[in-house]
């Protein structure tokens with residue numbers, strides 16, 4: 010537990026190195042939603058606004074920060090050159106990545122908070138079922154984290170090559186239905202979307218906002234996240250062993 | 262304390278053959294069956310030419326690298342089967358300066374790595390203060406590492422490796438790139454560890470360091486153990502003697518076995534064992550060779566290393 014806590018607090022200390030980033034995390038989502046908020050002031054507030062902003066944009070940030078923070082998360086350490094030193098300690102790559110996931114979740118709560126504050130600044134009350142909403146967003150974050158852990162393991166096994174950040178982010182976003190409901194996708198893509206925890210996160214948040222219940226989605230979200238986590242954990246063990254055998258620990 | 266039995270490591274690399282063509286697969290035998298026994302409290306210096314396999318050996322002991330064959334035990338624990346347990350016993354300082362988080366302060370680095378060794382926050386802070394004192398960085402506790410000089414980073418890296426009071430310390434070239442003051446500062450820390458009975462395994466290219474700190478030296482060559490003994494034993498065994506290096510104005514009629522080298526300015530340099538100096542000087546005088554300078558080379562280990570690792574004093578530069 011102590012190693013994990015030490016690593017999470019390091020993640021938070023990192024934010025201090027570039028304080029403007031923290032400002033940017035607070036301001037840029039707010040600026041992105043501003044046109045919607047202005048429209049809302051002109052024409053009144055409707056459910057579509059909550060849907061596109063609260064679900065689309067917010068979860069998009071969760072996806073993108075977890076992708077950078079966990080899926081491609083060892084890059085910072087690789088660039089710093091500390092991976093081998095870290096792994097000379099009694100911890101595994103899994104511990105490093107779980108710490109990064111927790112750090113990223115905290116960062117996202119901050120982003121979410123800033124966005125909500127912006128809503129209030131524009132005089133738009135968010136009539137959300139708050140506990141359900143926050144709970145679902147956190148569960149979605151956990152689901153995405155599990156997925157990203159498996160992705161991180163693949164990155165370590167096969168290197169980045171064409172798996173660029175943008176490509177992964179765009180395809181995950183499109184397939185999980187961040188902007189549009191996933192059921193509108195062509196069938197093969199829709200099938201892929203059913204394998205992504207984020208899809209169920211988004212759908213259940215949408216449903217809660219529309220006044221419904223979450224039903225089986227929540228089970229699929231948690232279950233799939235857990236499956237990815239377990240697969241990722243296994244793959245990380247393989248990757249770690251392979252790096253130790255080949256002498257490529259810390260290479261990228 | 263550290264035992265290696267038949268440790269071998271073969272790296273497989275693929276050569277690059279241009280943008281699209283796959284290069285040939287190549288195997289590099291970095292270690293070829295190394296047997297080694299390091300006793301508790303020993304301070305062992307690991308010498309060897311570039312690419313001899315020193316870092317490879319250190320990383321295998323540190324569980325960062327798996328050997329292709331052989332067994333490694335650290336404090337009685339199998340390093341291949343139980344790497345995590347072994348890591349608790351070891352402090353590891355890898356080569357270079359990039360073994361710390363540069364954006365964090367000295368204290369934050371120590372607290373983080375102390376945490377990774379399962380120290381509580383309070384224990385870690387007390388230990389960190391003690392160690393910053395030991396490595397002479399107390400005044401820089403809250404300065405970020407990117408603002409440090411190379412020497413400060415090296416000392417902080419050693420402090421970091423000592424957070425959990427490991428019985429064994431592994432160091433890869435801890436003083437490379439430091440000025441003599443920086444080197445002395447690191448040595449002071451290492452000497453105090455030697456006195457406290459910490460077992461140390463240290464790779465180095467600094468012959469002065471290898472002469473002064475270790476109680477035992479290992480020289481490896483192409484992945485095999487070439488020499489093992491105290492610095493004095495190794496120097497004596499190599500047949501290296503104190504040498505006089507003479508700078509001459511013209512080419513002398515020298516004996517076989519004396520080593521001549523032509524310098525950039527056209528003068529010649531001749532290396533002579535000190536015990537043969539009177540005879541050689543007499544000969545030079547008889548031949549009327551102008552003697553421009555005489556220098557006595559003191560570092561026995563320097564020369565012993567050159568002899569043992571197969572490149573004696575520039576012998577071949579004469580022949581075209």
Ligand SMILES: Nc1ncnc2c1ncn2[C@@H]1O[C@H](COP(=O)(O)OP(=O)(O)OP(=O)(O)O)[C@@H](O)[C@H]1O
Pocket residue numbers: 255256257272273274289290291309310311312313314315316317318
């Ligand atoms: N990760 C790696 N992949 C492939 N080959 C490697 C790797 N690391 C080292 N080697 C090769 O193994 C051999 C031994 O390297 P090693 O780094 O152990 O030498 P060293 O004694 O530490 O040298 P130096 O004094 O230059 O640090 C070299 O031929 C090197 O090219």
Ligand SMILES: [Mg+2]
Pocket residue numbers: 315316317356433
């Ligand atoms: Mg080396």
